Amino acid sequence: MxxxxxxxxxxxxxxxxxxxxxxxxxxxxxxxxxxxxxxxxxxxxxxxxxxxxxxxxxVDVWPWQVAVLYQPNSSVPFSQVCGGAIIDDYWIMTAASCADVQNQRKLLIRAGSSRLDVDDEFTQSLQVARIIKHELFNPVTLRYSIALFEMETPFVFNEFVYxxxxxxxxxxxxxxxxxxxxxxxxxxxxxxxxxxxxxxxxxxxxxxxxxxxxxxxxxxxxxxxxxxxxxxxxxxxxxxxxxxxxxxxxxxxxxxxxxxxxxxxxxxxxxxxxxxxxxxxxxxxxxxxxxx
The missing domain is CATH 2.40.10.10 (Trypsin-like serine proteases)
Known part of the structure; x- marks a missing residue:
C-alpha cells in the first residue's frame, strides 16, 4: 500500500x-x-x-553503507574513491561519476566495517561484475548522476551488512x-x-x-x-x-x-x-x- x-x-x-x-x-x-x-x-x-x-x-548502525575502492594498478593498494549503499543482495547504488572506470575489476566494494584499515569477521569485500550508469548522465550539470553496481557474488546479510x-x-x-x-x-x-x-x-x-x-x-x-x-x-x-x-x-x-x-x-x-x-x-x- x-x-x-x-x-x-x-x-x-x-x-x-x-x-x-x-x-x-x-x-x-x-x-x-x-x-x-x-x-x-x-x-x-x-x-x-x-x-x-x-x-x-x-557499522551496525548504518549496515548498508559501503566504500567503493579503486586500484589503478597492481603496484598500489586499493583506496577509497566513493561511497555507496546496498539496496539488494547483489546491488549497490552510487553516483554516476563513481562509475568512470575502464575496467570494473579495478573496483572493490567493501561492507561491514567501521574502519577501512581493519578486516574482521564481518568485513565483506566484493568484486564488481557489471556497472550500469544512467544513459542521460551529464558530468557538467550532474543531472541523472546515478549508477548501479552488480556484484559477482551476493552480500551475506547480517547485523553489519544489510x-x-x-x-x-x-x-x-x-x-x-x-x-x-x-x-x-x-x-x-x-x-x-x-x-x-x-x-x-x-x-x-x-x-x-x-x-x-x-x-x-x-x-x-x-x-x-x-x-x-x-x-x-x-x-x-x-x-x-x-x-x-x-x-x-x-x-x-x-x-x-x-x-x-x-x-x-x-x-x-x-x-x-x-x-x-x-x-x-x-x-x-x-x-x-x-x-x-
Missing amino acids: GSFMKVLFFVGAFGLGSFVFYNAGISNPSVRHRECGDRPERVGKFRKPRMIGGEDVS PICVPDNMAADHKLSCHITGYNAQPGGDIGVLQEANVFIMSRSLCNKPAYWNYTVSADMLCVGEYGGGVDGCETNLGGPLNCFVEIEHRYYLIGIRVKATSCGEPNRPNIYLKVYSLYYWIEREMNISFH
Missing part, C-alpha cells in the same frame, strides 16, 4: 528546529525487501569537527529525520572511519539563490546541510547515501545519493544529492526486480 510525502521545509526560531516534508513516495517493500532499512531512528546532534561535523559510529529501502514516487506526507554517512579520514591521517551527521533538507528555491548554488540545482536534486556550512563529507563521500527515517514505516529509505563533492563545508554551499525516488522506475527496470 503506498504511503505518502509532500515537500515543505520549516525552520523554527533561531534555527533550533526543522521539519522536512517532500514530494516523494514510500510504498511498503515487497516480501523480498520487507526488512530493508530496519534500524531504530537516530536522533543526532553531532557537531564534532571530523566528518566535517560528524561523529564516529559503528540493505536500505528504495523509495518510489507515489505522493505522500511524512516527517523525515535524515543523516549523511560515509568513511572519512581522521585528522592527521588517511584512515577511513565510518561517521554520521544529522542534516536538514533545504528548499530548492533557497538553494538556487545567487548566494547559494545560483540556479544550478535541478528539479531532480536535493540540497542538504546547514545554512552556515560545517556539515559535509567531501570527496570520498561522493555517491554516499542520504539516509532518512520514515516514522510511519519505522525504517530508513535511501532518499538521496551525493552527486557533488566540491566546496566542502563552506557557508551557503549545501551538499547536492540526487533524488533517488525520481528515478525509481529506471532503477527497477535496470535491476529487473521489484521493490514493491
Whole structure:
C-alpha cells in the first residue's frame, strides 16, 4: 500500500528546529525487501569537527553503507574513491561519476566495517561484475548522476551488512529525520572511519539563490546541510547515501545519493544529492526486480 510525502521545509526560531516534508513516495517493500532499512531512528546532534561535523559510529548502525575502492594498478593498494549503499543482495547504488572506470575489476566494494584499515569477521569485500550508469548522465550539470553496481557474488546479510529501502514516487506526507554517512579520514591521517551527521533538507528555491548554488540545482536534486556550512563529507563521500527515517514505516529509505563533492563545508554551499525516488522506475527496470 503506498504511503505518502509532500515537500515543505520549516525552520523554527533561531534555527533550533526543522521539519522536512517532500514530494516523494514510500510504498511498503515487497516480501523480498520487507526488512530493508530496519534500524531504530537516530536522533543526532553531532557537531564534532571530523566528518566535517560528524561523529564516529559503528557499522551496525548504518549496515548498508559501503566504500567503493579503486586500484589503478597492481603496484598500489586499493583506496577509497566513493561511497555507496546496498539496496539488494547483489546491488549497490552510487553516483554516476563513481562509475568512470575502464575496467570494473579495478573496483572493490567493501561492507561491514567501521574502519577501512581493519578486516574482521564481518568485513565483506566484493568484486564488481557489471556497472550500469544512467544513459542521460551529464558530468557538467550532474543531472541523472546515478549508477548501479552488480556484484559477482551476493552480500551475506547480517547485523553489519544489510540493505536500505528504495523509495518510489507515489505522493505522500511524512516527517523525515535524515543523516549523511560515509568513511572519512581522521585528522592527521588517511584512515577511513565510518561517521554520521544529522542534516536538514533545504528548499530548492533557497538553494538556487545567487548566494547559494545560483540556479544550478535541478528539479531532480536535493540540497542538504546547514545554512552556515560545517556539515559535509567531501570527496570520498561522493555517491554516499542520504539516509532518512520514515516514522510511519519505522525504517530508513535511501532518499538521496551525493552527486557533488566540491566546496566542502563552506557557508551557503549545501551538499547536492540526487533524488533517488525520481528515478525509481529506471532503477527497477535496470535491476529487473521489484521493490514493491
